[in-house]
Amino acid sequence: MTEARRARHNGNWLPAVALLLPLAFAQPALAQDIVEDPAAAVPAAPTGGGMDFGDDTQPFELGADQGIEWRSKEKTYTARGNAVARQGNSSIAADTLVFYTSGEEGSFDRIVATGNVKVTSGSSVGYGDTGEYDATQKLLLLTGSNLKIVSDNDTVTARDRIEYWTDRNAITAIGNAMVVRQDTRINGDTATLYFADDPEGNSKLSQIQADGKVKVLNNGQTIYSKHFAYNPDTDIALMTGNVRIIDGGNEYTGQRAEIDNKRKISRILGGGERVHTFIKPKSSSSNTAQ
Structure with missing residues (x-):
């Protein structure tokens, strides 16, 4: 699959995701990695309710070059290949994005980004090798080499990690x-x-x-x-x-x-x-x- 596949939330994710997943199933190399139970019903994708660094009143958008997979037992969505999640004026881009859902309200509790991570929030852009967002702590954590956040007037760098506390605006x-x-x-x-x-x-x-x-x-x-x-x-x-x-x-x-x-x-x-x-x-x- 060479074209980027994109799903949008406009009140109901199910039709978009239901179209995406069969395309991913067609990839032989991915067939065993997509779902434990191919017959299981595909649930609605996460609405982004846990993405507090964005505006959760705005549509949530997820796109990836190599498709999006749902694992029913783990309750995870995985987007591979130039994966990008957007909501409002915020976004997360990485080689791979994994969303851990609550399974009840359709929102996600945790995001793990791996490889060439780029996080945008308003006019600030952060870079790292890995990123993890915890909706409970409202914490976005960037780690890896060349850690950096760039805004209009400031550039912030660190050796160990960069923490973005969304509820504290810090x-x-x-x-x-x-x-x-x-x-x-x-x-x-x-x-x-x-x-x-x-x-x-x-x-x-x-x-x-x-x-x-x-x-x-x-x-x-x-x-x-x-x-x-x-x-x-x-x-x-x-x-x-x-x-x-x-x-x-x-x-x-x-x-x-x-x-x-x-x-x-x-x-x-x-x-x-x-x-x-x-x-x-x-x-x-x-x-x-x-």
Whole structure:
């Protein structure tokens, strides 16, 4: 089968899926892998009720080059070959998609994506080798090499995994996490981006947080701390825990620092400890008579 086969949910999936599955049965290599009981009735496909990162009021669409199979005993749907599931402004694409259904309400409880995973949610696009969505936890987990999420203004990368918590509107990068935002680069053991809806209902970044061994490069400054938080609306950054700021030849150390980029005001506090500032003297060589 060379053409992409696609099924749509418009209130009733059964006719579309019933047409798809006999085509998959015709593939000799797949015949033994499709259903345990070929005579079993083909149920309605999942409506996407568990796809909380999408709009479940919108039609759910599933397509794949090599067909879609239903396993009655396991209650799973498997889409193979450039598989893509779409709903609203969200989608999951992978070499293989497996949907684990509840079997009662026609919704799915879990999605497993394998190979060349690409997840789209609004203007954000995530990449990984494998992906798994758990509808109970409302958690989308990306793992593998070259983990990355790209949005309009930010790029997030991680070594170990990227978690997208749909009910919290938060993305967490774990393991050598890095957030690149215009001229600013934020590194940490973990980094979390929080989102909120604006008055028009569009999701926008509300805060960036980094923890662990934090290093921030920003407009010629290098900042080290244990914790870092930045609010893009106020343009204020807050650092706590062994703060060290290097700005040219000058260096500032303390336990807490605040940088207000709009008002051009910076503060560093000791948190009960002594604050230290080192300011490099101006070179006197330019004043030396030749």
